[in-house]
Amino acid sequence: MAARGLAVACGALALCLALARATNPGFVVRITQAGLDYAHQHAIAVLEKELAQLKLPDISGDFRIRHVGKVRYEISRLDLRSFHLPYSRISLVPNVGLQVAISNAFAELDGNWRVKLHFIRDHGSFDLNVENVYIKINLKLGSDAAGKPTADTADCSTRISKVRVHFSGKFGWLYNLFDRAIEPRFRDMLQSKVCEIVASSVRSELQPYLRTLPVTARIDAKAGIDYSLVAPPTATAQSLDVGLKGEFFSLAHRSAVPFPPLALAFPPDHDRMVYFGASSYFFNTAGFAYHAAGALVFEITDSMIPKGVEFHLNTTTFSAFVPQLEKMYPDTPMKLRLSAPSAPFLTIGPGGLSLTPVVDIQAYAILPSSSLAPLFLLGLTSNVSAVVDVKSGHIVGSLKVGRIKLSLKHSDVGTFQVRTLQSIMNIFASSILLPRLNARLDQGFPLPLPDRIQLSNILVRFHQNFLLLGADVQYQPRGPR
Template sequence: MGVQKLAVACRVLALCLATIEATNPGFVVRITQAGLDYAHQHGIKVLEKELGQLKLQDISGDFRILRVGKVRYEISRLHLRSFQLPHSYISLVPNVGLQVSISNAFAELDGNWRVKVYFIQDHGSFDLKVENVYIKIDLQLGSDTLGKPTTDTSACSTRISKVRVHFSGKLGWLYNLFHGAVESRLRKLLETQVCEIVAKAVRRELQPYLRTLPVTAKIDAKTGIDYSLVAPPTATARSLDVDLKGEFFSLAHRSAVPFSPLPLALPPDHNHMVYFGASSYFFNTAAFAYHAAGALVFNVTEAVIPKGVHLNTTTFSAFIPQLEGMYPNTPMTFRLSAPSAPFLSIGPQGLSLQPVVDVQAYAVLPCSESVPLFLLSLTGNVSAVIDVRSGHIVGSLDVGRIKFTLKQSNVGSFKVRQLQSLVNTIASAIVIPRLNERLNEGFPLPLPERIQLSKILVRFHQNFLMLGADVRYQPRG
């Protein structure tokens, strides 16, 4: 029994360790204070617009005034002329979320009043000025079951220091006798409804906008990308960090990635509004997904090679003399495939990989049957240039000298080195341009809608690529 319990405990421990390891992000987004300030500017405009539509309910009551007696009053048709938020700022609350503080806000209202004292009735209008309004809003950040970001108001408080009411009409002097009580009721009414408007604005405006972040996206006909949150956003003293899965997958069959992301820690750089950290895991899952989808296979025929080069046994007999005797003047094709997904490395000097490619040569007989001739194994140093364009990571590859060996031959032995120039031509003129064509289309960054990037920074670190940028929000036209 002790052995069984130990085995169960080991399994549980292994599962826990695997879970902990799986929480490492493949992609990190950091929003700096400058980015939060920019977002805050647009958020305050939205809140100001929402508060400008504030509807206040009618109020009524009774008051007893010395030497006057019981006074019945009604205040109705409260109309908010403006609600201004001139001073506000957003701050990070480490391990909690965000806090928005608004000070010296003010509002102006008008409305109608009606009063009854014994058998005397009168009515008129009034002006209301609300000054020194202080609002504090705490925003709690999280993620839902789909890995989308969430936000809600965890706390809200409103304090109004000054409310001034001026009544007009024949009995305006009477209202001014108990304006303090009326002002107190209006102050409490406003303080309550301001926080209600704030909560509604967060739920109606901010939360739906955050959900425009594409946590999964189809890239092309073969692959997709997973940007779901692996943990709720984390507020630090200087930034808001969001850990994303950052994983490519095959649309036809999504299988578990046979490797795990390493810890990714962005350097303390805060000169831009937003930073993206793309780990080597992120790029290697792309290679894994395209390989699993069968996209790393290239068929080379005479139709796709440069003009003047004939892909047949006559051409290759200069390197393999026996070919002409075995298959005289016969068309040839090549099938290039990666036996495994290429593994990419990122270091301070840049991004590189050493792919292994199998090249299978065929003779195409008159009956359209393809006969295998020989199989080469190619290795080469490939470097990459990375940039950002239109919210996409784009790139291009450059291949260095290619080394190859003969893995199998159905036509006897031959000097492989003599094929060097022809193999280089196939790689540089056909394979690399096809890959660069796809890389030029790029892969989307995890951005909510209507966000454009500018002042792009690209830096390489050990095991990850860091991108910095400023952002600009494009309102609907």
């Protein structure tokens, strides 16, 4: 029974993990063939340098040559002068990963030879050209327990079609010895060493670079973004898609988001190297996280009113709309406390990004003792639209507020006509609140980019339930140390 219970528990755990894996991503990164080609150029340059530093061991053995006898040979001090990879391509292998095919590669090396035949000993040097080298590399892409991308060499094969050697001196039997005894051993050794270098380069260069992708990004003192992979990257015939969690969270207390991400219907765009799909879920978790962190509270005092505005935030100004204020609190400074009773919820469609926030405005009189006397509580709603762009690897934006609608939710000073406050609240929103919000949005939120990547040729489009950002990329190598 205990074993059966353990099996049931393990099955339930596996089901939970499968369901977690099946969750729709809140953010999708699509790398097109153009993006892969660009990355491939840099990867091949690195691999070429790695292969040029390949160290080959000495070769020795015995071989019997007809009419000559048994020859003892040694090939030593093999020095690889160069290894060139002039032609290569990277291909997407659907549901598998990536394949790199290198053709017509060639290498040049030299070394020393030494032979012993009966009582005869001889030695010299040689030059060797390895031509028509074909290398095929299959890369398996995945993700680790932390949600970071991984890459490994699933398969590597090397084929050498032609080896030409030139010995110092003219010894015909040396060529025969090389062709029949040394060349097969050298060919097998070089083919094996090339794949060793490929696997080592993937582990030492590609894998550490992929780990520079930030799976969590701290935005400010209140919130961060979870960019961990929800599943291994998926290769299709035209692109490599990476599904990320794409979820904002409160740094003080992370809680479950009460709404799920929706599936994103990516358009078949391939003009840019990379595309980012930021879903409405992504943006709405931002509102949820900041609301949970208590960050959606804003206070306005008289000192914050711009100099060009011809009034002060006090009961004298507001008595024109609420006459009883002048009697109850004559010429008293005021404070407005704006807060969101619930997290703002936005929608994204072909026409753009919009939201209708609900804001509570609590008005206070600031008494001589610095204590606050509540005056009235207003409810504010407005249609808000957004302009979105990408700047320095960050999603940035600005808000535009439409006409404000007010309602009186509670009053400690008696009834009054709320619509008369409409104009002054418009001034507070456009002159104080909006500039501060837009200044924060202009700082932006970081995109999930690995180290030393810059974006250019930015494209911004709105689709149903998600924002599509397209860009070309440029890799900025580190300068000399």
